[in-house]
Amino acid sequence: MSKINWKPGNMIYPLPAVLVTCGNCKDNYNIITIAWTGTICTNPPMTYISVRPSRHSYKIIEETKEFVINLSNEKLVRAVDYCGVKSGRDIDKFKEMNLTIEKAREVEAPLIAESPVNIECKVKEIIKLGSHDMFMAEVVAVNADEKYLDNNNKFHLDKSNPICYSHGTYFGLGKKLGTFGYSVAKKSTKNKKSKKMRKPTKK
Structure with missing residues (x-):
């Protein structure tokens, strides 16, 4: 298989x-769309965002030393795109995107409700x-919408319907391919998980 050699990049x-x-x-108050983010430590829980110094939000975060990462989904995809191309210097993004503070x-x-x-x-x-510039931060609270909790509080x-970003395009996550550890799980364990995933048939 041949591969093209590109210059170093993300x-x-x-x-x-x-x-x-x-x-x-x-x-x-302002909203900025970020793709350069992720987990950097479990204990204490720490994350990061990387922001261009020219962005309006940069100065705000630099001065307040706080921010909130609001996970996005398919219903928020337009807001995700809009808040990434429009500047908060000129507009109220909460108002423009009908987002609830x-x-x-x-x-x-x-928070974005x-x-x-x-x-x-x-x-x-x-x-x-x-x-x-990378803002390394400690997670001090997590707020989760209870409508996504099951009867066992999972x-x-x-x-x-979360989304992701790849090479200029937003995508839904699609079908589940496996659960953590499935590649080394014993056959009996796999069968149990498979049965749990099956929907009950109507009698």
Whole structure:
């Protein structure tokens, strides 16, 4: 199999496309779409976002040292795109996208009520890298929409129809291919999981 040799670049796709909210009062609340984000530590729970210094939200986060990662889904895909191409210097993105402001528990930055999960973060360090600076942050609270909880209080994010971003295009996540550990699970365990996944037939 032949492969083309490209210059070094960021080719780790697909990526999450999240709505990051920031600000400490209604006068400076803003939303920025971020794809450069992810988990960096389990204990303590830590995450990051990388932002261009030229972006309007950069200065807000730098000053307040707080932000909220609002996970997105298919219903929010238009807002995800809009908040990535429009600047909060000129418009109120909450108003333009009809998004509902909700008060956070541990930070002053607002939550987006329509998001299935809101992750409240406090910045621990800002690392200057080049085109983007990385805001390393500790997760101080997580807010999950209870309608995605089952009877055993297990959270099913897949039921919210999450989206991802790859090379300029937004995608739904599609069908489930396997669960963690399925490649090494014993046959009896696989069969049990398979039965659980099957829908009950109507009699």
